[in-house]
Amino acid sequence: MNLLGKWLFILSLIAACGVAAWFLAPLLEVSFEIASLVAMTIAYLLLSAYLELFRHRLRKNVEGMTVEERVALSELEPEIRYSIPAAGSASPRITTLVGAIAVNGPVIPLMVGPLALLQYVFNVHHPLAMALSLALGFVLAWAWWSVGVTVWRWWATSHRGMPPGEVQWRGEEASILWPENHFFEKTELGKLISRRRAS
Known part of the structure; x- marks a missing residue:
């Protein structure tokens, strides 16, 4: 296509x-x-x-x-x-499913949670408050993703025996990871820590 x-x-x-x-x-x-x-x-x-x-x-x-x-x-x-999968290796499907649920699962609730709380619990519908709650939701969701993908990468390679190249490919295919060298990929907590240590 x-x-x-x-x-x-x-x-x-x-x-x-x-x-x-x-x-x-x-x-x-x-x-x-x-x-x-x-x-x-x-x-x-x-x-x-x-x-x-x-x-x-x-x-x-x-x-x-x-x-x-x-x-x-x-x-x-x-x-x-x-x-x-290689003989004796852990199921890549389970590894990817765990990443999709643990990393991506909470992203949308975290993103819309502050707005939903503002509107449905506190009954606030002011445009500025809604915009700020959406911004807060975005920050919370991105922080969760940044930490979550770092932990998932470590778990997939260390405990599941998946090679880093396969982790990257499967993560991209499941919309868990951004492509290598993409601007957003550089916001993963693990990448930020690695760059900090290198400098």
Whole structure:
């Protein structure tokens, strides 16, 4: 899929979530914003299930290849390289699932929590207060992510025996990690500490 196709897919998915939220809001008796969050979560889960099914089929196809074919393809594509775990290693699926739940799971609640608390508990709807609560939520979520990915990387390599390259690739594929050398990747607590020690 080319870049234009990816953007069209993303925009159509967002539009579909908006339409679904418009129908869900009165059914669930919640605001459009909450219904949008529900619709996006459902879309995320459906896409994740589809990708997992695709990867399962890929693993089966790779298992049927000869060793020479696997070696040749693994040099070209990490999906092939890491599709079959090494004998005796811990399950990469469980390692990635733990990272997705422990690191990404609390991010959205932390991001919208201060705003929800402000609106639904304290009944404050002032625009400045809402903007500040959103900023606070963003800072809390980013701090959680920064610490969480550092701990997850350490756990995946030290306790699960996953090579650092595979941790990076699987983390990117599961939207736990940013790509290497990306500006946001440099905000991981572990990267910040390493740069501080090097200077």
